[in-house]
Amino acid sequence: MDAQLKEDRFQIHYYFNDDSHSMDALVRNRCEIEIISILMEIANILDVSLKVESEARLEGGLRDIWKFTNANAGILSVIVGVASIAIPLLPKSDSELERLQKEDLRLSIQERKLRIKTLKQQVSLDKVEPESIEKMAEIVNENYKVITQRSNLFKHLSEYSKITTIGINGLNSSGIPSSxxxxxxxxxxxKFVLPSHKLPPQTFDDATIEIISPVLGQGRYKWKGIWQGQNINFAMGDKCFKQDVLNQKMSFQSGSVIRCILSVNSKLDHTGEIVITEYSVTTVLSFGVDKTRQGKIHRHQTELEKAQFNLFENV
Structure with missing residues (x-):
């Protein structure tokens, strides 16, 4: 990569519906927070310590420029290049969060690590390939924080009618656009704004929960238990099991355990962090060593589905 072409500045250009060169300070500040958060998250994905400095604005409507320091020139150029691709990239669907959860399974952790490692090797050799920048942008666009912060940015922009268009690109150390x-x-x-921050529910088909505090009476109270080493409050959605508890067919003591199908609902907060909103047990498969009626039915249905799948697989 030619040293003169390396980018160490990121620019956002606001175009207005008049000939002015000013905008509401609060709107600009909110946009700046989201943009810097995206840039810092890209650096975090690359495991790079980044310092961001704000430079003097340029007119024509209004241009904000951020200068990056505290890392080598090659990696700074990568961060600018990735941001220049990732921020303008339209979501692929309205249900972007559901799509991301599915694609999360396809782009493995190992694949992500390999892409980052390859990119860093190219930086060290000063031979960064455009394809590597694009592959890094794909990783960034599957990051919940970046998706949320970009959504916040365009929400602020859409609420400010003076802005007609925004332009995004990188600049080199002389302030000359590199693209x-x-x-x-x-x-x-x-189109960039998430219609909902609610994530699709996750289902765990064989969860083991140690019961700390069962609900032994009527009412919509939460049970307390330990799952994967964490204390959780969960709704008991298995009506048959609840009725058996009310009829005193179940005896709880210290260390009592249920094996169950557990549904976990979650959402993204305003920064893109995942927040669990509810745990719910839909079916209790066994209590201690004893299988429940529901557990036997579930096992029978699962075996039938497997047999049916195997039958069609051999056709």
Whole structure:
């Protein structure tokens, strides 16, 4: 990579519906927070310590520029290049969070580590390939924090009617654009905004929960237990098991354990962190060493489904 072409500055260019060169300070500040958060998260993915400095604004409507320091020139250029691709990239679907959970399974942790390792090796040899930047942008665009912060950014922009378009690109140390601006018109702003921060439920088909505090009476009270080393409060959604408890068919003591199907609901907070909103047991498969009626039915259905799958697989 030519040293003169290396980018160490990131620019966002606000285009207005008039000839002014100013914008609401609060809106600008909110946008800046989200942009810097995205840049810092890209650095975090690359395991790089990054310092961001704000440079003087340029007119024409209004341009904000951030200078990066505290890392070698090659990695700074990578961060700018990745951000320039990732931020303008439209979500692939309205249900972006559901899509991401499915793609999370396809792009393994090992594959992500390999892509980052390859990119860093290219940086050390000063031979960064455009394809490696694009592959890194794919990783960034599957990051919940980046998706959320980008959504926040375009939500702020869509609520400020003065802005008609934004342009995004990188600059070199002399302030010269290293590539044309990626222009995003106002009509596309809302396409970047997540319609919901709710994540699709996750189901664990063979969860083991140690019961700390069962609910022995009527009411919509939460049970307390330990799952995967964590204390959780969960709703008991298995009506048959609840009725057996109310009829005193179940005797709980210290160390009592249920094996069950556990549903975990979660959402993203305003920074993109995953927050668990509810745990719910849908079916109790066994209590201690004894299988429940529901557990036997579930096992029978599972075996039938497997047999049916094997039958069609051999056709």
């Amino acid at each position: 044309p601006e990626s222009l995003i018109p106002r009509s596309a702003f809302k």
